[in-house]
Amino acid sequence: MVIFFNTVAIIFVILDNAAGATTFNLEEQMHLLKEKYEQVEAKVIRLEAQVKNYEILAEKLAQLELVLMKNEPNSNFVSRSVEKKAVPRTCREGRANDPSLPSGMYCDMIKDRDSESPTDVGHCTDPGCYSRAINYNASNRQMTALAQLSSECHQSIKYDCIFAPLELNDVAFCWWNDRSGNSKYFWSGGNTDVHTCQCGIDGNCVETFVKCNCDAAAPIQLSDDGKNIYDAGVITDKDILPITRLNFGRTQLETSSGVYTLGRFECTGQTAVNGIPGSCEDLWRIGHTNGLYSIMGVDMVESVYCDFARLPNEPGFQTWIGFNDVQSSPTYFYVQKNSSFSQFDTPVPFEIEKLNTGGAMNLKTGTFIAPRKGTYFFSFSGIAYFPGSTVRQGFRMNLYLNGQAIGDGYEDEVASTSSFGAFNTIHTTLALQAGDKVWVQIAGISEGVSLHDGINHFTHFIGWLLREDISQSLVL
């Protein structure tokens, strides 16, 4: 149009010129045009330079992305921050780590904008002939971490369909891929390998024998809102979300139409850790930085090293160091006798208390009562006194656990006419329940023989709690 008008103007001018009039006007206009042309040319050069800059930037970006990908799992957005060792656990933490992150990042973490608005899959025949990867503004690791830390995650998906079944005659034409890339054929609810939609779950699909409205044989106008049929659902299995790819097919008919709308991947809440942490994962959920920690093991407190730069399912997340020898209260005793004893079938009492920390040993009754479930060590030693005799003499000491003899110390002699003493010792390590009773008693003794003692204290009974099953001792 511009050219056309210019031509007219020139013709007009020539005619005018022929009439001997405005030569100056023509020259002036030519000059103006030339000036404008030069301005436009300069602009084009500037724009070209800018485009070149953008290309360089895009190239840089691609390189950066490559580097970040290579550095997985220890890098990506986390590596942009100063405090970058750990995977952030919350949106707040993510932003605290890196204030440059947009506020929506990590919580509203979705994806290229286009897939949030309705997208027509066009016309094609085969299963999954339309396939589209869904990209998120966070790495797979970050989204996994987010899901693990959140009490709930979901993502909505809607498919408006006319002659565009998700499944037909047991052939799946449409599916989506989960976080790990696995194909999934359910369009609402928790993880299942059964093809279904929300109407299939609710039992109110437009045809009774289908699990999805779109699988119905005829496109039925829904009477209530007058819209074409569709399937709309919310995927709620946080262990497999988010959707990483959408695949559709069988829309080859001219009358076919398939339009999907994918919602954001959203997570809310925080998984609770009840009671004493029992693993690095618990500590991670509570919110700790890398380090050596005590956790509650099966029986004992254990030492572990937690590396929160890794995810709970990754090797090296929790390294076991060893047991913590924690006792709820110390238990050890050392008692002696101050006089001889020869009573048969009754716990040996003790008179001298060198140590009785925890008070588990009752000297008068000679009975130790285990205060806690755990492993205990006991040692008894004493002297059996044999007077001179013309007949055979014997002496037997037993260690008893709840009335059962579990250890035996025995001496005898054959008709020694002069008296003598013989050492009698019993050592044992026992796994005891709280309340178990341990004592020593004479289980067999000849006339005149005794457990000999006096001011020199030959009889020693010691015991201690070697290892407490602390988890059993705790009442929370």
Ligand SMILES: *[C@@H]1O[C@H](CO)[C@@H](O)[C@H](O)[C@H]1NC(C)=O
């Ligand atoms: C997601 O990434 C795109 C491109 O990298 C960016 O333009 C957009 O602002 C990001 N959105 C959020 C919420 O971070």
Ligand SMILES: *[C@@H]1O[C@H](CO)[C@@H](O)[C@H](O)[C@H]1NC(C)=O
């Ligand atoms: C041990 O017995 C002797 C003699 O009967 C007595 O004098 C002494 O006080 C006792 N020692 C202890 C610590 O009971």
